[in-house]
Amino acid sequence: MIKKIxxxxxxxxxxxxxGAFAAESGGMPQLNPEFWISQIFWLILTFGTMYVxxxxxxxxxxxxxxESRKSQILENIEAAEKQREDSEAKLKxxxxxxxxxxxxxxxxxxxxxxKVLKDIMAKKEVLDQQIDDEINKxxxxxxxxxxxxxxxxxxxxxxxxxxxxxxxxxxxxxxSSISAIVDDLSKRNGDKYYGN
Amino acid sequence: xxxxPMSQFDVYRIGPEIKVGAFDISFTNASLFMIISTVSIxxxxxxxxxxxxxxPNKMQLLAELSYTFVxxxxxxxxxxxxxxxxxxxxxxxxxxxxxxxxxxxxxTFTVTSHIIVTFILASFIFIGVTIIGFIKHGFGYLKLFxxxxxxxxxxxxxxxxxxxxxxxxxxxxSVRLFANxxxxxxxxxxxxxxxxxxxxxxxxxxxxxxVALTGLEILVAFLxxxxxxxxxxxxxxxxxxxxx
Numbered sequence: 001m002i003k004k005i006x007x008x009x010x011x012x013x014x015x016x017x018x019g020a021f022a023a024e025s026g027g028m029p030q031l032n033p034e035f036w037i038s039q040i041f042w043l044i045l046t047f048g049t050m051y052v053x054x055x056x057x058x059x060x061x062x063x064x065x066x067e068s069r070k071s072q073i074l075e076n077i078e079a080a081e082k083q084r085e086d087s088e089a090k091l092k093x094x095x096x097x098x099x100x101x102x103x104x105x106x107x108x109x110x111x112x113x114x115k116v117l118k119d120i121m122a123k124k125e126v127l128d129q130q131i132d133d134e135i136n137k138x139x140x141x142x143x144x145x146x147x148x149x150x151x152x153x154x155x156x157x158x159x160x161x162x163x164x165x166x167x168x169x170x171x172x173x174x175x176s177s178i179s180a181i182v183d184d185l186s187k188r189n190g191d192k193y194y195g196n
Numbered sequence: 197x198x199x200x201p202m203s204q205f206d207v208y209r210i211g212p213e214i215k216v217g218a219f220d221i222s223f224t225n226a227s228l229f230m231i232i233s234t235v236s237i238x239x240x241x242x243x244x245x246x247x248x249x250x251x252p253n254k255m256q257l258l259a260e261l262s263y264t265f266v267x268x269x270x271x272x273x274x275x276x277x278x279x280x281x282x283x284x285x286x287x288x289x290x291x292x293x294x295x296x297x298x299x300x301x302x303x304t305f306t307v308t309s310h311i312i313v314t315f316i317l318a319s320f321i322f323i324g325v326t327i328i329g330f331i332k333h334g335f336g337y338l339k340l341f342x343x344x345x346x347x348x349x350x351x352x353x354x355x356x357x358x359x360x361x362x363x364x365x366x367x368x369x370s371v372r373l374f375a376n377x378x379x380x381x382x383x384x385x386x387x388x389x390x391x392x393x394x395x396x397x398x399x400x401x402x403x404x405x406x407v408a409l410t411g412l413e414i415l416v417a418f419l420x421x422x423x424x425x426x427x428x429x430x431x432x433x434x435x436x437x438x439x440x
Contacts, residue, residue: 055283
């Protein structure tokens with residue numbers, strides 16, 4: 001039902017519009033040939049003029065502008081590229097210089113170190129020699145002292161013991177027998193204390 | 197006048213009647229808008245090409261973008277052989293585009309909504325493309341009507357269909373542009389009439405419709421100019437690079 005009304009209204013609306021057009025004018029103005037020749041004439045005139053001006057004057061200029069801009073941009077890019085390469089080369093050079101000076105510094109440092117070490121070694125040897133000499137000297141002195149020490153001790157021991165005996169006993173004792181005993185003792189003790 | 201949605205397409209004489217022989221070439225509103233369109237095209241592109249700075253100003257950018265747009269369109273569809281015809285296709289595209297766009301301003305006249313204008317343009321393209329095809333390939337251009345790889349039995353039928361489709365090119369090209377422009381403008385006029393007749397109470401709906409239609413029509417105006425130009429490129433491609 002609703003569908004039927006819808007289609008009918010469309011149909012009547014169409015009829016109404018058609019009637020309105022038919023009443024006011026003879027359909028589409030486009031199909032009225034009164035001004036066709038005029039339109040063709042003016043179309044050819046305007047379009048032709050526009051085409052000639054565009055193709056002869058304006059489009060070559062635009063194309064030229066585009067080309068020159070493109071080439072300029074390309075040139076600039078090329079120049080930038082070149083400068084970049086230059087700076088890269090310079091950077092490389094700089095790196096090389098730095099590396100070279102670094103290795104130079106290292107060798108210099110090593111050389112100096114060796115030299116200093118050598119000096120130190122030489123001085124140390126000299127010092128060692130001196131120290132050894134002094135030690136030897138001291139040892140010799142000690143040896144001399146050690147050799148002479150027991151005799152002196154024995155002598156003192158004999159003297160003190162003879163004096164003690166004199167005071168204890170009241171008469172002199174044969175010093176030779178005392179010295180024999182002291183010698184004997186000192187030999188034993190000497191083995192004990194000085195033995196090496 | 198306002199009641200009839202077709203009255204916007206009326207052509208009327210401006211100034212006196214000019215007659216050359218039997219032909220009436222009077223200056224009309226259609227002529228006026230053709231002149232307005234061409235003069236504005238020339239002005240825009242003249243100012244757009246005057247100075248050449250590395251950073252283009254707005255006019256220069258507009259001109260150069262249009263140039264590259266059309267150039268790309270041609271090279272994509274017709275290849276590098278179509279370069280000599282660049283100026284023609286550029287003028288064609290710009291003319292149709294500006295006529296369509298000027299028609300979108302209220303109370304103006306749309307040049308391209310007349311079948312005779314679009315038909316003259318389309319038939320000029322048709323005749324030109326046919327002549328180019330025969331000059332480039334001689335009678336070999338007729339091979340366009342004989343597609344390769346078709347069984348011999350079907351060949352007579354196919355050839356007839358191909359010839360009819362070739363001959364209907366100017367008609368389809370012209371009617372497409374004319375009908376699109378006419379239909380769009382008529383529809384806008386009809387909805388505009390509804391706004392008036394429904395008044396303050398019910399006029400808001402057709403008004404919003406009208407606003408939306410305006411946007412759509414601007415799109416159609418551009419699109420039809422593009423389609424017109426790209427179909428010209430395709431026809432040109434057939435004539436320049438024959439392969440079927």
